[in-house]
Amino acid sequence: MVNLCMYFQVHQPYRLGKYQVFDIGEKHEYFDDKKNREIMRKVSEKCYLPTNAALLDLIKKHGGKFKVSFSISGVALEQFEKYAPEVLESFKELAKTGCVEFLGETYYHSLSFLYSKDEFKKQIIKHRHKIMTLFGQRPAVFRNTELIYNNELAMFIEEMGYKAILAEGADHILEWRSPNFVYKPRHCKDIRLLMKNYKLSDDIAFRFSNRGWKEWPLTVDKYSRWINAVNGNGEVINLFMDYETFGEHQWEDTGIFEFLKVLPGEILRHPDNGFVTVSEAAKQTVRGDMDIHSVVSWADLERDLSAWVGNMMQHSALNEIYAIEGQVLSSGDEKLIDDWRKLQTSDHFYYMCTKYFSDGDVHKYFNPYDSPYDCFIAYMNVLNDIKLRLKLGQKEKGAVCTEATIAEG
Numbered sequence: 001m002v003n004l005c006m007y008f009q010v011h012q013p014y015r016l017g018k019y020q021v022f023d024i025g026e027k028h029e030y031f032d033d034k035k036n037r038e039i040m041r042k043v044s045e046k047c048y049l050p051t052n053a054a055l056l057d058l059i060k061k062h063g064g065k066f067k068v069s070f071s072i073s074g075v076a077l078e079q080f081e082k083y084a085p086e087v088l089e090s091f092k093e094l095a096k097t098g099c100v101e102f103l104g105e106t107y108y109h110s111l112s113f114l115y116s117k118d119e120f121k122k123q124i125i126k127h128r129h130k131i132m133t134l135f136g137q138r139p140a141v142f143r144n145t146e147l148i149y150n151n152e153l154a155m156f157i158e159e160m161g162y163k164a165i166l167a168e169g170a171d172h173i174l175e176w177r178s179p180n181f182v183y184k185p186r187h188c189k190d191i192r193l194l195m196k197n198y199k200l201s202d203d204i205a206f207r208f209s210n211r212g213w214k215e216w217p218l219t220v221d222k223y224s225r226w227i228n229a230v231n232g233n234g235e236v237i238n239l240f241m242d243y244e245t246f247g248e249h250q251w252e253d254t255g256i257f258e259f260l261k262v263l264p265g266e267i268l269r270h271p272d273n274g275f276v277t278v279s280e281a282a283k284q285t286v287r288g289d290m291d292i293h294s295v296v297s298w299a300d301l302e303r304d305l306s307a308w309v310g311n312m313m314q315h316s317a318l319n320e321i322y323a324i325e326g327q328v329l330s331s332g333d334e335k336l337i338d339d340w341r342k343l344q345t346s347d348h349f350y351y352m353c354t355k356y357f358s359d360g361d362v363h364k365y366f367n368p369y370d371s372p373y374d375c376f377i378a379y380m381n382v383l384n385d386i387k388l389r390l391k392l393g394q395k396e397k398g399a400v401c402t403e404a405t406i407a408e409g
Contacts, residue, residue, distance in 0.1 A: 001272045002180070002230045005194065005281040007143075007166065008243035010048075010072040011109050012040055012079055013347035015368045019378045024385045030339060035368055040083040047247035052090040054246075054257060058264050059099045066264045067099040069278040070243070071143050074107030074127045075345060077134065088134070095135040101277035102131050104139030104162065110344035111308060113144060113153055114295075115322040123341070124160065141165065141278040145346050147196065147240070147298035148305070151291065154185035154193065162191060164282035166240065168298040169195035173290070180234025182284040186291035192282040193290050196240040196298065200226065205241040209254040220259055224266040231272050236281045240298070300355075308349040313376040318349060320383055327390050336389055343382065351375040 017032035058066045072091070080088040094100040106112060107127040112120040124142075131139055141164040142157045149167035157165050169179030177183075179195040203223065207213045215222065230237055242249065250256040267273050299307040308314055321343055328340045352372045369375040 001274065002227070002234055003236045003274045003276040003281060003284075004227065004267060005069070005236050005238045005276050005278060006067075007069040007071065007103070007238065007240045007278055008245075009143075009241070010070055010076055010243045012036075012043065012073075012076045012366075013109065013345040014075055014079070014342045015039070015366075016348070016375075016378050016382060018374075019381045019385075021381050024381055025388050028335075028339070028385060028389065030382045030385075031342065032368065036079060037083045039366060040079050043244060043248055044084040044087045046252070047244050048084070048087045049090060050252075050257065051243065051246040051260070052087070052094060054261055055100075056090075056094055056097070058261065059094070059097045062264055062268060064097070064099055065268055065275060067101075067275045067277045067280070068094075069101040069103060069141075071103040071105050072131075073105060073109040074123075074130050075109060075342065077130055092135065095137065099277075101141070101279055102135050102137050102139055103166075103278060104128055104131070104142045106145055108341045108344050109145050109346055110341070111145060111148070111318065111346050111349070112322075112344060113148065113156075114305075114309075115318065116325055117156065119322075119325060119344075120156075121160070141194075141282065146307075148295060149292065149297070150295045151186055151293060154188050154191060158185075158188050158191040164192040164194055164278060166194050166196070166238075166278070167290075167292070168296050168303055169198055169238070170296050170303045172303075173292055173296055177288070177290075178234055180230055180237055181287040182236060182282060183288055183290040184286045186289045192286065194236070194238050194278060194281055195290075196238050198298070200237060201239045201241050204239070204256075204259075205245045205249065208245075208250045208256055208259070217255075218259070220262045220266045223259075223263065224270075227267055227273065228270050231270070235284050235287075236276065238281070306355065307353050308346055311352070311354050311372075313352045313354075313372065314349045317352065317376065317379050317383070320380070324387065324390065328386070331390060331393050333389075333393060336386065336393070340386060343379070343386070348375065348379055352379070 014031045015036055016030055019030055055068060104124060105127055106123040108123055110123060112123055128139055131137055142162040143166040144153060147166060147168045154165055179197045183193040185193050203218060208218050210216055246256055295305055296303055328337055351367050351369055352375050354372050
């Protein structure tokens with residue numbers, strides 16, 4: 001028997017405005033509210049609302065046999081509340097069916113695991129609280145930003161009480177093994193590891209509308225045959241992809257919605273097939289240990305960290321933002337702390353990526369900048385204003401202390 005585990009990542013960052021050097025010390029509003037609203041409204045109409053409606057219909061149509069899982073970043077949830085509350089309500093409707101599971105992740109979709117374990121833990125707890133508040137679920141399965149993963153992360157997450165964790169099923173990690181089984185991370189006790197079947201996932205997420213692909217057009221009949229072929233050679237097929245695949249990355253006129261609406265019925269026609277959530281998938285029998293020392297992610301062909309830390313601009317920005325962690329947190333300024341955390345969102349560093357930039361690749365998707373250098377300049381200007389706010393805050397505290405000392409004296 002083979003089960004399909006469909007997990008979707010839902011995320012939108014707070015994009016920065018064109019913050020110039022002349023703005024430092026003059027204004028502290030960094031984020032482009034107008035653009036963020038426009039993008040959220042556009043994606044909501046093209047993807048979130050129609051896809052949520054389609055999934056709700058499928059769950060009802062198949063009497064609970066069709067199930068999906070979501071990981072929604074905290075900053076995306078905030079923007080649903082602010083710009084598209086009807087989308088949030090539609091996710092709540094899905095949650096009520098009992099066929100939808102929500103995963104845990106960092107609230108700010110950050111790279112904090114690589115730079116500050118304390119900050120990483122705080123963001124996970126903040127996200128867990130948000131999911132509990134909105135959907136009444138305590139996440140039992142964790143996925144790190146962009147599926148960034150290694151042994152150390154698995155041990156850390158197991159200590160936090162999670163039952164399973166997701167990772168990219170990269171060829172150089174799997175070697176001779178199949179992604180279609182459940183594994184246990186080396187050095188861990190009980191936590192399970194689910195690995196993305198990137199070939200079958202990317203057939204939908206990246207190749208669906210590619211007319212140069214030898215398998216185009218991808219029909220439900222053809223795709224179902226590929227799934228059925230795993231029967232007897234695997235126990236769970238992990239289809240992990242961005243939710244924006246539906247309607248945004250693959251536009252409506254490609255037929256992606258018709259594909260989604262018909263696929264579950266065709267899969268369930270085979271008596272040995274089923275759909276499971278990530279927690280249900282993790283209950284399958286463990287078929288071996290997976291020892292992953294080097295960091296793996298689901299980004300680009302390299303499936304490493306080079307999309308975020310591949311050049312000196314990215315290194316500089318990341319080192320600067322985490323270097324001021326102690327000062328920011330000890331300031332007690334909630335607005336400043338929130339701004340600092342929004343600046344940790346991985347997209348800011350992704351926009352600074354220079355590899356493949358001239359090819360018009362995915363690094364330009366939803367990218368508000370004309371070049372990686374424009375992003376770096378705006379980001380560092382904002383960071384300099386953050387540092388200025390810290391200095392002013394310290395001076396004010398010093399002045400208050402001095403006045404208090406004089407008064408006491």
